[in-house]
Amino acid sequence: MTAWQRLQRMPRAELRALQDSLLQRYVQRYLWPFSPFYRALFARHGVRPEQIRGVDDLRRLPLTQKRDLLPTADDPQRFKQFILQPDPQSLRAAWPLHQQLPLLWQKWTQGSEAVRARLRREFAPSFMTFTTGRSAEPVPFFYSPHDLQNLHTTGSRLIDVLGLGRDYRVANVFPYAPHLAFWQVFFAGIAEHMMVLSTGGGKVMGSSGDLRALGRLRADALIGVPGYVYHLLRRAAAERHDLASLRCVVLGAERVAPGLKQKLRELLAQVGAHDVRVLGTYGFTEARMAFAECPTPDDAWSGYHLYPDFAIFEVVDPVRGEVVKDGEDGELVFTPLQARASTVFRYRTGDRVRGGLQYDPCPHCGRTVPRISSDLTRESSLKDLQLLKVKGTLVNLEDCAMLLGSMAEVEEWQIELRKKDDDPLEVDEMIVHLAVKPGREAAAEQRLRELFKSRLEILPNHVEFLGLESMLRKIGMETEMKERRFVDSRPRT
Numbered sequence: 001m002t003a004w005q006r007l008q009r010m011p012r013a014e015l016r017a018l019q020d021s022l023l024q025r026y027v028q029r030y031l032w033p034f035s036p037f038y039r040a041l042f043a044r045h046g047v048r049p050e051q052i053r054g055v056d057d058l059r060r061l062p063l064t065q066k067r068d069l070l071p072t073a074d075d076p077q078r079f080k081q082f083i084l085q086p087d088p089q090s091l092r093a094a095w096p097l098h099q100q101l102p103l104l105w106q107k108w109t110q111g112s113e114a115v116r117a118r119l120r121r122e123f124a125p126s127f128m129t130f131t132t133g134r135s136a137e138p139v140p141f142f143y144s145p146h147d148l149q150n151l152h153t154t155g156s157r158l159i160d161v162l163g164l165g166r167d168y169r170v171a172n173v174f175p176y177a178p179h180l181a182f183w184q185v186f187f188a189g190i191a192e193h194m195m196v197l198s199t200g201g202g203k204v205m206g207s208s209g210d211l212r213a214l215g216r217l218r219a220d221a222l223i224g225v226p227g228y229v230y231h232l233l234r235r236a237a238a239e240r241h242d243l244a245s246l247r248c249v250v251l252g253a254e255r256v257a258p259g260l261k262q263k264l265r266e267l268l269a270q271v272g273a274h275d276v277r278v279l280g281t282y283g284f285t286e287a288r289m290a291f292a293e294c295p296t297p298d299d300a301w302s303g304y305h306l307y308p309d310f311a312i313f314e315v316v317d318p319v320r321g322e323v324v325k326d327g328e329d330g331e332l333v334f335t336p337l338q339a340r341a342s343t344v345f346r347y348r349t350g351d352r353v354r355g356g357l358q359y360d361p362c363p364h365c366g367r368t369v370p371r372i373s374s375d376l377t378r379e380s381s382l383k384d385l386q387l388l389k390v391k392g393t394l395v396n397l398e399d400c401a402m403l404l405g406s407m408a409e410v411e412e413w414q415i416e417l418r419k420k421d422d423d424p425l426e427v428d429e430m431i432v433h434l435a436v437k438p439g440r441e442a443a444a445e446q447r448l449r450e451l452f453k454s455r456l457e458i459l460p461n462h463v464e465f466l467g468l469e470s471m472l473r474k475i476g477m478e479t480e481m482k483e484r485r486f487v488d489s490r491p492r493t
C-alpha cells in the first residue's frame with residue numbers, strides 16, 4: 001500500500017495510474033473470482049475480468065443499486081452474495097504464483113493450520129455494521145480483520161486531514177451502535193494512540209453525563225452528529241459549563257446545514273472556547289471508511305478529501321446512470337480497491353453532490369487527492385421521506401432541514417404532514433413545529449415563511465411554537481437513535 005504522506009501530494013496523472021493498476025488487480029484477484037454476485041453480473045453482461053484495465057473500463061459494468069442488496073422472497077439472505085468467499089480451488093485459479101508462494105512456504109514450514117489462519121485474517125467476516133434507515137430492512141456489512149486494519153488506516157488519515165494533534169483528548173459522542181461513525185472514530189484513536197473517550201452519545205450517558213465527561217477530560221476535540229452536538233453545546237452554554245479546552249468540533253453521519261457552523265461557534269464562545277475549528281466528515285456504511293474536510297479559515301468548506309488507493313468515486317447522472325463531465329452535479333458512485341468481506345462495486349450511494357469531484361490541489365492544505373464537494377445531499381438521512389408531494393408540489397425535505405438548521409432564531413424543529421381534518425380524502429397540510437430563542441417567535445415565523453416561499457416554493461399551513469424542553473421530547477433527543485425531524489401523520493389510504 002502506498003504511504004499516505006506520498007500519496008496525498010502525488011500529481012493527478014500518477015494517482016490515476018495507481019488507481020488503474022489497483023483496480024485491475026482488485027477485479028482479477030478478488031472481486032471476480034470470489035464474489036458470487038459480481039461473478040454472475042460479469043457473466044450476464046459478457047464482461048471478462050481482464051477487460052477491466054483501468055478506471056475508464058468501469059463503465060462496461062452496470063451500477064449496483066441499494067435494492068440489489070435487499071432480501072428477496074427466494075433469497076432472504078441476499079447480503080451473503082456480496083461477501084468475498086474464496087476456497088482453495090478459486091484461490092489457486094485467481095492468484096498468480098508469486099502471490100501463492102508465501103502461502104505454500106508457510107504451509108511447508110508451519111503446516112496447513114497456519115495457512116488457514118492467515119486466510120481467515122484476510123477474509124473471515126468478524127465485525128459488522130448496518131445500513132440505517134427505517135423503512136427498508138437494515139443490511140449488514142461485514143468486515144474481516146483485513147478490513148478492520150483498513151478502518152485503522154482510514155482513521156489515521158482522518159486525524160491527519162482534520163489536523164488533530166496526537167496529544168488531543170477526543171470526546172466521541174456518536175451514538176453507540178453498529179454504525180460506521182462511532183467505530184471509525186474509535187479505531188482512529190486506537191490507530192493513532194490518542195486518548196479517545198467514546199461516551200455512546202445522549203442515549204447512553206445523557207447530555208448531562210456527556211458534559212461532565214467532557215469537562216473532566218478537558219477535551220480538545222468533540223466529535224458527533226450535528227443535531228446532538230448542537231444540543232450538547234446549547235445545554236453547556238445554558239448551564240455555564242467551562243469547555244475552554246475545546247479546539248475542534250467534528251461533525252459526521254449527517255449533512256451539516258450551512259448556517260450551523262456559525263451557530264456552533266457562537267455557543268462555543270459562550271462556554272469559553274474561542275478559535276474553534278468546525279469541520280465536517282462524510283462516510284457511509286457500504287464504504288466502511290470516512291473522509292474529512294481540512295482546516296480552513298473563516299468557515300470555508302474545503303470538500304471531503306478522498307483516499308485514491310482505497311476507493312474510486314464516479315459522479316453519474318441520477319436518471320440515466322451515465323458518468324457526467326468533471327465538475328458537473330450528480331450522484332456519487334463508489335468502488336472500493338482494498339475491500340474484503342462485504343464488497344460492492346460501482347455502487348450508487350444515493351448521495352447527490354453539487355459541483356462533482358474536484359481534482360485541483362486543495363487551496364487550503366495543498367493535498368492533491370480528489371475531493372468531494374461539501375455541498376452534498378445525503379440520501380441516507382431521509383430514506384423514508386425524501387421527495388414528498390405536499391399540496392401538489394414536490395418538496396425535498398432535506399432542503400427544508402438545511403433551511404431550518406441554518407436559521408439563527410431556530411433552536412429545534414420538526415416538520416409534520418397531516419391531512420386536513422384527518423380526512424384521507426382531504427388536502428395535505430404541512431405543519432412546522434418550532435422552538436425558538438426567547439421572544440423571537442414573530443421574527444422566526446416571518447423569516448421562515450419568506451425562506452420557504454422563495455427557496456422551496458411552498459408555504460407551511462401552520463407554524464406552531466413549543467418550549468425547548470417539550471420540543472426536545474417531541475423529536476426524541478437523547479431517547480431516539482436519531483432525532484425525529486419529519487413525521488408523516490397522514491392516514492394511510
Ligand SMILES: [Zn+2]
Nearest residue numbers: 294362364365
Ligand atoms: Zn485540504
